[in-house]
Amino acid sequence: MRKANSSPRSHPSKLHVLVVDDDPSNLEALRLVLQRGGSRITTASSAAEAMEVFEQETPDVLLSDIGMPGESGYDLIRKVRELPKERGGDIPAAALTAYAEPEDREDALRSGFMMHIPKPVDPVELLTLVSELARMAA
Incomplete structure (x- = not known):
């Protein structure tokens, strides 16, 4: 769990990533790529499930679909x-x-996302994206 005064780790292999997508095949594909990169992954298929994750443990990075x-x-x-x-x-x-x-x-940036990435995303780009996001908070 990330502490308020600590900076997140910037390498995907040391990150807890929450991935939110209502499409099971997209969710699984993202989970597999990030897991192979060494990240610890939690998945959610809805915004409500994602908020439940935040009640249990704070992830280091959030990746979310828009249209759910x-x-x-x-x-x-x-x-x-x-x-x-x-x-x-x-x-x-x-x-x-x-x-x-x-x-x-x-709309995505105005809503509070730091990045907007069109699907499909290349696996190498995805790992780079996660590292970049983690560095943004450092």
Whole structure:
């Protein structure tokens, strides 16, 4: 669990990554790539499940889909940003989404994501992205 005054580790093999996606095949593919890179992965298939993770343990990095039934990734990141810093309110976060128009990027950044990455994402790019996100909070 990340402490309020500690910086997250910047190498994927030392990170706890929360991946949120309602598509089981996308979730599994992301989990496998990140796990092979050495990260510890927690997955959630909805914004509600992701918030339950934050109640148990604060991940180092959040990767979330945008278009999910019920609450979207935008709803999720807004809720996360309302959390106190010590509970993950400042977590480095990226939107991994099929919504790839310029206005989608703007919406994602305005909502509280630090990066907007169109799907599909190359496995090497994904590992680099996670490292970059972790360094942003350092």
